[in-house]
Amino acid sequence: MILQAEGLSGGYGDTLVHRGLSFELAPGQVLGIIGRNGTGKTTLARLISGELRAAEGQIRFNGRDVTRLPAWERARAGIAMMPQTDMVFDALTVAENLALLGPVTLEPLATRFPRITGRPGQLAGSMSGGERKILGFIRAMLSPARMVVLDEPSEGVQAENITHMQTTIAEARARGIACILLEQNITMIEALADSVIGLDSAGIVYRAARPQISRAAMLDAISL
Numbered sequence: 541m542i543l544q545a546e547g548l549s550g551g552y553g554d555t556l557v558h559r560g561l562s563f564e565l566a567p568g569q570v571l572g573i574i575g576r577n578g579t580g581k582t583t584l585a586r587l588i589s590g591e592l593r594a595a596e597g598q599i600r601f602n603g604r605d606v607t608r609l610p611a612w613e614r615a616r617a618g619i620a621m622m623p624q625t626d627m628v629f630d631a632l633t634v635a636e637n638l639a640l641l642g643p644v645t646l647e648p649l650a651t652r653f654p655r656i657t658g659r660p661g662q663l664a665g666s667m668s669g670g671e672r673k674i675l676g677f678i679r680a681m682l683s684p685a686r687m688v689v690l691d692e693p694s695e696g697v698q699a700e701n702i703t704h705m706q707t708t709i710a711e712a713r714a715r716g717i718a719c720i721l722l723e724q725n726i727t728m729i730e731a732l733a734d735s736v737i738g739l740d741s742a743g744i745v746y747r748a749a750r751p752q753i754s755r756a757a758m759l760d761a762i763s764l
């Protein structure tokens with residue numbers, strides 16, 4: 541397993557959003573996490589990336605206990621994160637945002653997202669919400685990670701570009717990269733996920749793995 545969460549609890553101050561969550565993810569697999577607004581997708585993404593420290597439980601990444609490691613050390617260990625907001629550096633240009641990754645090959649992403657990579661001099665902060673999502677997605681997918689955590693990458697992104705995102709995630713999976721996809725976009729989850737967790741305010745209310753993943757059961761469990 542690349543990721544193992546055991547009895548994971550966490551939230552903000554005294555308010556726990558998650559209590560005792562356990563799940564795991566194998567290399568080259570996509571874990572879909574689906575839930576309505578406010579069910580704790582972003583909180584869970586932050587617990588995994590280390591932006592939030594777990595109140596209880598353990599997170600193992602690539603066999604190593606990372607529960608107490610700060611976000612930058614988890615990033616160095618191979619966890620890439622695309623946050624739901626602030627996924628790019630607004631004060632930097634597109635080219636500068638990409639240059640922070642070090643030397644990378646932009647293809648095939650440049651061909652898929654020409655409206656983003658074709659404007660290297662534009663300030664990221666002056667782009668539309670959907671464009672900034674795509675730039676953040678490109679950054680996450682080009683980072684040298686073993687696991688990518690994507691917090692609602694499809695939010696505000698047009699259908700054609702969501703399809704390109706799906707192709708990009710599927711390619712990464714084929715290279716052995718694991719992915720945690722937190723979404724409200726059930727079609728994207730259905731298309732990509734090898735296993736699914738459905739969240740609601742009570743915690744995990746749906747769990748399934750391919751080929752048992754069912755759109756109807758997912759919708760029913762999370763009342764999306």
Ligand SMILES: Nc1ncnc2c1ncn2[C@@H]1O[C@H](COP(=O)(O)OP(=O)(O)OP(=O)(O)O)[C@@H](O)[C@H]1O
Nearest residue numbers: 552557575576577578579580581582583584624724
């Ligand atoms: N910084 C914070 N301080 C206190 N409570 C917070 C904070 N961020 C989120 N919460 C609360 O934690 C709960 C889960 O929020 P979270 O943002 O993780 O949900 P989400 O599933 O990502 O929602 P969305 O689909 O709207 O992005 C909510 O009740 C929210 O109000």
Ligand SMILES: [Mg+2]
Nearest residue numbers: 581582583624
């Ligand atoms: Mg969120």
